[in-house]
Amino acid sequence: MINFKKISLSGKIFIGLFSGFIFGFLLVSISETSEMISLFIQSTVIGTFEVIKTLFVNSLKMVVVPLVLVSLICGTCSLSDPKKLGPLAGKSLALYLITTATAISLALAFASFFEPGSGISADKIADAAKDYIPKIAPPLSEVFGGLVPSNPFKALSGGNMLQVIVFAILFGIAISRSGEKGQKIAVFFESMNEVILRLVTIIMNIAPYGVFCIMSNLVYTTGFDAITHLATYFLLVAVTLIIHLLLTYPTLLILFSGLNPIILITKLRPALLFAFSTASSAATLPVTMEVSRKRLGIGKTTASFTLPMGATINMDGTAIMQGVATIFIAQLSGVDLSSTQYLTIILMATLASIGTAAVPSVGLVTLTMVLTQVNLPTEAIAMLLGVDRVLDMMRTAVNVTGDVTVATIVAKSENDLCLETYNRSDAGLSFEK
Helix, strand or coil: CCCHHHCCHHHHHHHHHHHHHHHHHHHHHHHCCCHHHHHHHHHHHHHHHHHHHHHHHHHHHHHHHHHHHHHHHHHHHCCCCHHHHHHHHHHHHHHHHHHHHHHHHHHHHHHHHHCCCCCCCCHHHHHHHCCCCCCCCCCHHHHHHCCCCCCHHHHHHHCCHHHHHHHHHHHHHHHHCCHHHHHHHHHHHHHHHHHHHHHHHHHHCCHHHHHHHHHHHHHHHHCCHHHHHCHHHHHHHHHHHHHHHHHHHHHHHHHHHCCCHHHHHHHCHHHHHHHHHHCCHHHHHHHHHHHHHHCCCECHHHHHHHHHHHHHHCCHHHHHHHHHHHHHHHHHCCCCCCHHHHHHHHHHHHHHHHCCCCCCCCHHHHHHHHHHHCCCCHHHHHHHHHHHHHHHHHHHHHHHHHHHHHHHHHHHHCCCECHHHHHCCCCCHHHHC
């Protein structure tokens, strides 16, 4: 008999994921036997799972803001030379923009070749748009203009990650330049950081049960009928995401650091399973930071700075979806895009990723910005809603992989990576149990 207590965290999460998938299908089959049973399952079983799911995801989100704030302050104030912050930020931002531009270019190339919208009638746009009002993404000027919070407490309570990052960096620099009194504050935040990390570990122990409820709910409430109607679009986005994860990131890692990408992806399993389950880079961030430091050997300074930035602005998976979706909608509408419009899509999708919040399905909101720039109907987004939840889970896993890949490259270039930990197969296993 298998001892469940001895299974690693990633193994437990996978069991919860697979079990939830199967249980969801069983609930669908049972509910089809009678209307009374269906109502009972929906009101009792699914209702209970929805509560557990909400509690689990909220518990993860609960620690995101304090974790980012405290760890980033600790990382910044521990820099022996504050001037090193410039190269650290520059490298991180440059690599994130490169991976996002590559992702959208890859998506546009594949979508143009395979033509996912060629077999679907344009009349479906009107049908889908009847009850759909697209949400408008904020203009980029508003995103950049709001980088510095006028009220840091409002930014913290509202979960505005860009503003939290900026405030934490400035506060950390101020601590490092305040001499002996600053050191007392630094010690307090170091202690606070340890407490928050312990809280993260406690929450991760309930992950398999939360993941089970999430998957059961997803299968029961969403189903996969919508996928059959948009099979070409769904498969094209999914395949492009996989290619980007297995080709682009390993290539960058080898070129810029010379490290083995198989080790990175293998050790990243707990974070990837969290990302796939929650479909939120922000909710996964506590796990991503733990895995990066304890299993991959990424230093505290780099992990504290680069990973929160990545969870906020690095949305490669979202960029891929937006690229394929734009071509898909253009083909539905009978519009031939010019080379200038293709460049506009690449630029807008890359910049839109900076303003994309790390929450489920927000990519559909920023897609309105991209479609507006190339004069395509935003109402057509309604057609994609049925399959977006599953794709959102996949692209979140891609986003997290990109975050950690960039953090590893930056850490290696800044001599903030423990190669012994990175190469040791048993490193950080105690964290998983």
